[in-house]
Amino acid sequence: MPVTFDTLAALLDHGYDAVIDVRSPSEFAQDHLPGAINLPVLSDSERAEVGTIYKQVSAFDARKRGAALVSRNAANHIAGPLKDFDGSWRPLVYCWRGGQRSGSFTSVLQQIGWRADVLQGGYQTYRRLVHAAMYDVALPHRLVLLDGNTGTAKTDILGRLAALDVQTIDLEGLAGHRGSLLGDMPEGQPSQKQFESALATTLVALDPNRITVIEAESSKIGRRVIPPTVWAQMIVAPRIQIEAPLDARAAWLVEAYADVINDHARLRAKLDYLRRHRGHAVVDRWVELLDRGDNQSLAADLIAEHYDPAYAKSRASHGHDVLAVLHSETLASGGRDALAAQVKQVLAHL
Known part of the structure; x- marks a missing residue:
């Protein structure tokens, strides 16, 4: 039977x-x-x-x-x-x-x-x-979102929190995408059903009585849609915000997106896509920086003229309960360790 x-x-x-x-x-x-x-x-x-x-x-x-x-x-x-x-x-x-x-x-x-x-x-x-689990039943988990502008090493800090025995979910890892225009991975994304399966099974393994930290995302990660029960919790969840200077963020972006930056043809195609949003003059400057190999300046320009304005617009349309704003002058390994420890301290008081 x-x-x-x-x-x-x-x-x-x-x-x-x-x-x-x-x-x-x-x-x-x-x-x-x-x-x-x-x-x-x-x-x-x-x-x-x-x-x-x-x-x-x-x-x-x-x-x-x-x-x-x-x-x-x-x-x-x-x-x-x-x-x-x-x-x-x-x-x-x-x-x-x-x-x-x-x-x-x-x-x-x-x-x-x-x-x-x-x-x-x-x-x-x-x-x-x-x-x-993903569409019908309210999520029983307590979520806190790790927020911050592009280049603040949120995904890496999330991994360090997991090593500190903090419950986490790496949505970008499950979705096979780093959550931005430059975020696609060579292996591609799973199907929507695979993404939902991975997310549902991850949630089942977590203790709903403990806080779970998730990186703040839009409702889509690449082409994958965050399921309704999870998204409903994310849009009301309190946040811990990470801040760092532009030069530190640019340096991290160059390190984290090395696979994209080193593939000039792939990156040029992505930059060309932004012409209708940022204009030809801005994108031409980015292409010039790419051709010169000035990756740090290119990353800084992308943050200042594309990513930060998009984040500011998104935040203006949503009110969020910010539990703490954590600042680090460096996003080198030691700085990321310190930020993870500070996030854990904030969580300990919830």
Whole structure:
């Protein structure tokens, strides 16, 4: 009988030795349960083939062809990735809805002697629980936002807070984007569903009775939208603001965005995008600084003429409860350590 889970926390704490996703590779790539391994019983092309037979020939012929393909692929998985597991191995298996694909594969595993079970409702059960957490149920966590203009090393300080045993969520890390025009990462962003899955599972692991620090963001990080329940808490959460001199911020920006700055063609394309916002004369000056290799001046100009005005406009439209304003003359490693320690001190009085 398929196993059921009523909450996301219960599903994530499933207690099985492994979780097997038997959906096609493209389905798995879109989103999957945390830690699941993909052992597809139908490849993408095979799934399309069976679907075509179902529509154009008959359901019987589609099931017959599908059974042959599932049996062959199951045999390959058993002789390959699963060959070294002993008889005590206990996997949880799922497909899209917990139907034929996972049921067929689980039956084979059980016949061998493994204690395999099917997840009731399959991936859709997991997605429904994630969706409820991200869209329907009020977030129980106490959030404090780490705020500050571009170049104040907020993401790095967030990591240092985690090392000081402060509960944190790295939204930019989960979204695969550094949250600005220059913030895309070479590996790209996860799908929206993957982002929501990662965020929901991160929240489940945190203690809602302790404060959780999140970097202040807009409602979108790159192309990924912060889910409503999290965003609703963020827009009312109190903030700790980080400040530093322009030269220190520019130096940090050069260090943190070295991959972008060193790729002149990529950066030039991004600067050209800003012509309609900042004008040709300003962008031409930025391009000249880029061509001269004057990265510090380029970073300072971008902060002063693009990022800071955008931050000021955003702050003017929202009222925020600022718990503390922390200033550092340097954003070198020691300065960032000191800022993290000060943030922890502020949190200790909440």
